[in-house]
Amino acid sequence: MLALLDASAVRRWCSAAVEGLDARRGEIDDLNVYPIPDGDTGTNLSLTMHGAADSVAADRSGTVGGVLAAMAKGALLGARGNSGVIVSQIISGLAQAFDGAVEADGRLLVKGLRLASDAAYAAVAEPVEGTMLSVVRASAEAVEQLGECPELAAAVSAAAAGAATALAGTPRQLAVLAEAGVVDAGGCGLLVLLEALATVVTGQGSPAPAQRTPARSRLALEMVREAGSPEYGYEVQYLLHAPETALAPLKATLAELGDSLVVVGSGDGLFNVHVHVNDVGAAIEAGVEAGRPHRITVVRFADQVAAQPTGTGRSGTALVTVAPGDGLGDLFRSEGVSVVEGSSDSGVPTVAQVLDEILRTGAAQVILLPNASTVREVAEAAAAQAREQGVSVAVVPTKSPVQGLAAVAVHDETRRFEDDVIALAEAAAATRFAEVTIAVDDSITYAGRCSAGDVLGLIDGEVVEIGADIAEVGTSLVRRLVAAGGELVTVLAGADPGAEAAAQAVHGYLRSEHPLVEVGVFTGGQPRFPLLIGVE
Structure with a gap:
């Protein structure tokens, strides 16, 4: 049992949070009252925390404050969807409280959870109770009831317990959750993070997850969205380099354009902007007027729903690869491979882009080549969603386009699908x-x-x-x-x-x-x- 939280413990917490969200991603997605594949809360939170973990892995800090700052920055850069952006701000609130600390005790955790709760509420233009906001606030309040300087183990245990109680109460706060027969998906993901922290500090495993009452029907889950109203047809998200003074006009403009508005920053002029709108161009133009937007993603909700196949009428095998760059795309297309171009800035596509290309092939079996470690999680998430729709997808873990090209060179449509996957994986692994x-x-x-x-x-x-x-x-x-x-x-x-x-x-x-x-x-x-x- 830890008396103090140090840099090593934060690293272990980050890893445990990733493992927990990966393990329960499907469960959290099923809780989601948001029918869009790229908007599934479990997937978004998993990818957000993988971004945090990548940043922590690259960080060389020896203090709890330094590692938490890296974790917060990685979560901000990797945040996906409304829930991912809010979680990045919760971690940022903790990092703010631990700033400059070599180690942290229960007193700092009390301060950190309060800052995390305040930051989460401040980030959302129109806070809604019965969501992960209620869960993080209840967690902070539960710790505050222990006094100003509780023992660390008692504090993390109270935080997780408070969050669990609040999560169970979300259907009483939000009618659509009660109608669907589920608790809030984002709050469930946040509980996974807090339980992981409690496990690291106390050395005791988290209690078995409570059996969630399944929704009465899939139709019930698709009644409304996780965040925002059905009035708006597009989700727009981007990273923005801008001065702090530009945020107020930006928020005002975006609030007039749509809803589900969340804008969070890292304190160094970098912000993550998320909004639901009908006028995509105006939302992006608002970012251009405020500063320099990049890593822009746009999801049209209706297209994502319409793209869901029935799983019938598919045949054959196809290869799908991620290949940022016109020349790379042409090389793969010349070999008969379907190409996802990805972001021109980072090379990382969205889950929706990869899933769309998988479904577009019309194949019953698809071999997916991510061609970068940073794309692996997106590829796995898209593959999982495609499998739910009747497509057999195997991800060959290529870490570079040159490994992808080597794999494509040995593809043989006459082989059994499983044997072909093995052959491609061996060719990729043999390519340094x-x-x-x-x-x-x-x-x-x-x-x-x-x-x-x-x-x-x-x-x-x-x-x-x-x-x-x-x-x-x-x-x-x-x-x-x-x-x-x-x-x-x-x-x-x-x-x-x-x-x-x-x-x-x-x-x-x-x-x-x-x-x-x-x-x-x-x-x-x-x-x-x-x-x-x-x-x-």
Whole structure:
């Protein structure tokens, strides 16, 4: 049992929260009174916390405040849907209370949960009781009843217990929950997070989840949305770099355009904006007037509902891949692969985009290639939803487009589906991959300290080279990879200036030093990575 919460404990909490949400994602989705695939609360919360976990994994802080700040920033950047944005703000409230602390006791947790509750309510333009807002407030109030400085274990236990009681009461606060026979989905997800924290602190496992009363029918679940009214047909969400002074006019404009408005920030000029509207262009234009919006996603609710197939009339096998960049897309399409382009900024598509492409193929069996670790969770979520609609989907865990290309090369429609999946997975695993990218911040890597603007060389996701020239770093990476053996090298030139010349420089090195190695150089046009290199 922990008397103090330290950096290691927060890291364990983040991991436990991810595991808990992954395990109960389907249950929380089923509670959801929101029929849109990309809006399922369990999926959104799971993806949000995976974003938090990725940020924590990259963080090197040794204090509880530092790790919580990284967790909050990752949740903000990875927030999906209304529920994900609110959870990111709850974590941000905790981080604010723990700021500067090496370790945290029960006193700081009392302060943190109050700030978390206040921040969550402040983020929502029109707070509604009977939602996760009620659950986080009840959690804070339960801890406050213990006094100003309770023991940490008692505080986290009270927080989880208070949240559980409030969750059970949500149907009495929100009529649509009572009509559907369910508790609030977002509140259930928040309880998973608090129970995970209690487990880490007390060392005792969470109690078995209460058996939720199932909805009387799927139609009951589809009566209304999780947030907002059916008057508005589109969900618009984006990250926004803007000054604090621009927020009030932005909120006023978006409030006039629609509902389900949530705007939260990280304190450094970065905000996550979520709203339901009919005029998508006006919602995005409001962001442009306020600052610089990016990672923009738009979901048309009616399309998502209409896209649900009956599971009949499908046949054959199809390949679907994520390939940001025109050149990459053309390479895969030339092999008969259906392509999801993803965001031009991050390369990560939404669950809805991937699901739509799976369903569009008309195939009964689909092999899905995410081609990036950051896309894996989105691919798994889309695959799970497709399976519920009668499509057999297997995700081959490709971590780079060069692994995806290697997998596609061995695809054989005449094989049994299961055997073909294994063959593609083996081909991908046998392909070592390297990436050249540009550092955006000063940082410490396994190869030493880097500064913003440095050229970084990664092998299998780890930084092994730091330099100043794309061609030189790319050549060094190839030298390392080929030294361990290889017969075929694939080089993909990205969208960055100088990427094509750097790819040709790598080709020239191989022709000179390794003339027996087959080399293929292609224009990928991918963002963020001037060079992608694969060795088979």
